[in-house]
Amino acid sequence: MAGYDAIVVGAGSVGVPITYFLSREGLKVLCVDGGPSPGQGQNKAAIGGVRATHSDPAKILLCKESLRIFSAWKDKTGTDIGWKMGGYCFPAFREQEEQTLRSLLPIQKKHKLSIDFLSPKEIEKDVPGIQKKGLRGGTLSPEDGQVSPLLAIESFTNEAKRLGAEFRFGEPVTSLLMEGNAVAGIKTAKGEFKAPITVNAAGAAATAVCRMAGIDIPVRPDSHEAGITAPVKQFLRPLVVDIRPGPEGKTSNFYFGQVHGGQFIFCYTPRQLFYGEDRRSTSEFMPTIARRMAELMPRLRGLTVRRVWRGLYPMTPDGVAVVGKPSKVQGFYVAIGMCGQGFMLGPGVGANVANHIIKGKPLIDSDVFALLSPDRDFTAAKTEKLK
Numbered sequence: 001m002a003g004y005d006a007i008v009v010g011a012g013s014v015g016v017p018i019t020y021f022l023s024r025e026g027l028k029v030l031c032v033d034g035g036p037s038p039g040q041g042q043n044k045a046a047i048g049g050v051r052a053t054h055s056d057p058a059k060i061l062l063c064k065e066s067l068r069i070f071s072a073w074k075d076k077t078g079t080d081i082g083w084k085m086g087g088y089c090f091p092a093f094r095e096q097e098e099q100t101l102r103s104l105l106p107i108q109k110k111h112k113l114s115i116d117f118l119s120p121k122e123i124e125k126d127v128p129g130i131q132k133k134g135l136r137g138g139t140l141s142p143e144d145g146q147v148s149p150l151l152a153i154e155s156f157t158n159e160a161k162r163l164g165a166e167f168r169f170g171e172p173v174t175s176l177l178m179e180g181n182a183v184a185g186i187k188t189a190k191g192e193f194k195a196p197i198t199v200n201a202a203g204a205a206a207t208a209v210c211r212m213a214g215i216d217i218p219v220r221p222d223s224h225e226a227g228i229t230a231p232v233k234q235f236l237r238p239l240v241v242d243i244r245p246g247p248e249g250k251t252s253n254f255y256f257g258q259v260h261g262g263q264f265i266f267c268y269t270p271r272q273l274f275y276g277e278d279r280r281s282t283s284e285f286m287p288t289i290a291r292r293m294a295e296l297m298p299r300l301r302g303l304t305v306r307r308v309w310r311g312l313y314p315m316t317p318d319g320v321a322v323v324g325k326p327s328k329v330q331g332f333y334v335a336i337g338m339c340g341q342g343f344m345l346g347p348g349v350g351a352n353v354a355n356h357i358i359k360g361k362p363l364i365d366s367d368v369f370a371l372l373s374p375d376r377d378f379t380a381a382k383t384e385k386l387k
């Protein structure tokens, strides 16, 4: 039986950065995943948007840290992970969206985020070809950006290995080794592995891994579809998010951007969420999103779509990630329930969880970190209220 300082369950958007940051601090780390290679869960489903311009303080601080890490990655490691600092643009066509966007500015500015509400002319400059009719302006946050989830996870894995981390793939964790109320390691079909710390970063399957430790934290996946086109010459810097509900009655918002390689990547949020783990593409996705994109930006009409896919958001009842040490179990951390933002949260969560494990406190303000506590109340009443 091999001994490690820490074991991470899940080599995804969050588990791999945690493995990297723990290894960087000199810990002997094992990262185990049921998939054949890193990122085969929901990491590869993400479209790679990374922004700090949220309204929730924990997301703001963690994503600020992620942006710092992603944007400096190439200089630090020599590996290009597709970082493109093009910002996020939320255009407004109706008074209600303008008000919503403006109402978020005070908290975003309080955290010193670069974001402003711009005039229609300025938005047209940043989003060339956007529908002018009814455009009231919109927010632009130029320091947000995009990263390739596929390139990033490969590079984080390689760097973690270089620092001594071990990875085991094709080996789902089937149970946790319990010693009283302490987790002492993991069990897979191939053996038992011991460590004083085990981190649950199992994404959409996180509830099952929590139950192995005797605790119940609700992470319920719902599915979202996305697609990517063939590349065209770069002409769009920001990722564009239209928060209007679609006239067709199926979409609540949609977003798209041009990635570092020139491809357009796109996604929408269905008005009626699809709960469960079904990842088969639907026939309505492409016609629905194509209509919305062409209506917002007619010049996108000629793009060639290369592929579409469907992945899962690991959702929590209150829409907030669950990160920290559950008080009922010893030797166990969770970094789960990332909802639709696990890729952008990954490095920030990884750095904070590693600091918490090693130094007993997060890097960000402890009171803000505590908002993510696994000990918080997840009752049904709250779920309904916050949905």
Ligand SMILES: Cc1cc2nc3c(=O)[nH]c(=O)nc-3n(C[C@H](O)[C@H](O)[C@H](O)COP(=O)(O)OP(=O)(O)OC[C@H]3O[C@@H](n4cnc5c(N)ncnc54)[C@H](O)[C@@H]3O)c2cc1C
Residues within 6 Å of the ligand: 009, 010, 011, 012, 013, 014, 015, 032, 033, 034, 035, 038, 039, 040, 041, 042, 043, 044, 045, 046, 047, 048, 049, 050, 171, 172, 173, 174, 201, 202, 203, 204, 205, 206, 209, 223, 224, 225, 226, 267, 310, 311, 312, 313, 314, 335, 336, 337, 338, 339, 340, 341, 342, 343, 344, 345
């Ligand atoms: C269409 C779409 C677009 C998205 N776009 C974005 C975006 O632009 N930006 C963003 O930040 N987020 C985005 N997301 C969300 C993002 O993909 C997820 O929030 C994120 O990947 C979750 O990270 P995770 O590490 O928790 O889970 P994952 O990346 O899924 O990793 C969990 C890993 O745990 C493994 N695992 C599970 N159970 C076990 C077990 N018992 N034993 C061993 N291994 C196990 C899985 O195999 C998996 O590899 C998008 C999601 C979708 C579907």
